[in-house]
Amino acid sequence: MSANLLVLGGTTEATALCRTLSDNAICGVVSYAGRVEKPVQQPLPQRVGGFGGVAGLVAYVRAHGVTHVVDATHPFAAQMSRNAVSACAEAGVPLIALTRAPWQAQSGDRWTHVPDIAGAVSALKRPAARVMLAIGRMHLNDFAAHPQHFYLLRLVDAPDSVLPFPDHAVVQARGPFTVADDLALMRHHKIDLLVSKNAGGAGAAAKIAAARRLGLPVIMIDRPALPDRLEAHTPQEILAWLGHSKPDLAGTDLGV
Ligand code: 3Y8
Ligand code: NAP
Secondary structure, three states: OOOEEEEEOOOHHHHHHHHHHHHOOOEEEEEEOOOOOOOOOOOOOEEEOOOOHHHHHHHHHHHOOOOEEEEOOOOOOHHHHHHHHHHHHHHOOOEEEEOOOOOOOOOOOEEEEEOOHHHHHHHOOOOOOEEEEOOOOOOHHHHHHOOOOEEEEEEOOOOOOOOOOOOEEEEEOOOOOOHHHHHHHHHHOOOOEEEEEOOOOOOOOHHHHHHHHHOOEEEEEOOOOOOOOOEEOOHHHHHHHOOOOOOOOOOOOOOO
């Protein structure tokens, strides 16, 4: 039976996987939550919007004859990842996660680890600073508790409501970002503190390197706990999991 994948997308790794699947003529659909107005175009058909919890995902998998699910969502998309584990177990469909290791502090880094967004908000209970808040839009209102700071906000889409910060600037940009651009951005806004999720990967790493270069402190939000599941770190590992890795041709009579 040929494979018919459901890729839970929204990351650089998911984009790389979609390219690999398309290059290997493996059928699948990539799924987005619909968080942003225009998700990047992929070389696979895509669907946008929630499934309707675990039951909705089970129903989707069954209705579309999905043979394998790859959870290539962001490490902070914990609810989606939990739902994928439960739904695939219930539907009896194999699941693997395509994920990336967390960033590790290097020499010169001035990180303060906090367990979650609330921890980052508490860490901002301090005299006024110039804070780069590069965690997207979904949790901004939590930081209204500390209006004394100047906030530099980087968002994928323009804000659709008044932001709860008396002193702020908005940069509308979609990653991946470069160190040179993030250095220039932080210098331009005289940033003296960075708040970041420990996203891992390359797409959001530029600001971490820029903060190191500038000697800035970073409030680093650690990842939420995820259920146990099979994990891979490259599209090639996914191909192998699908049984599509190139056969070992050594010693094979190619008849040429
Ligand atoms: C909708 C799909 C690709 C994927 C690219 C990666 C890299 C660029 C860096 C900063 C940090 C942040 C944010 C970020 C990055 C990649 C990746 C990544 C961080 C898109 C995308 C969707 C989203 C959703 C969006 C969240 C927000 C988070 C912005 C596509 C562009 C801050 C995470 O406005 C909103 O509501 C945005 C919401 C979830 C986190 C949040 O809490 O706000 N991502 N990001 C996905 C969907 O609808 O299912 O449009 O391409 C994807 C990417 N964003 O294909 O190259 O792989 O991480 N995304 C974080 O890491 O902290 C920006 O500014 O420095
Ligand atoms: P989340 O909190 O874990 O998920 C909340 C709900 O959103 C899920 O239960 C599901 O709704 C829906 N959902 C999430 N991802 C989906 C997907 N790929 N396809 C279909 N429905 C999805 O997720 P999130 O943190 O909001 O992330 C949403 C999307 O943004 C994901 O694609 C993720 O990869 C991407 N992203 C997130 C971050 C981040 O910092 N969180 C960073 C970069 C990219 P139902 O229960 O109705 O199925």
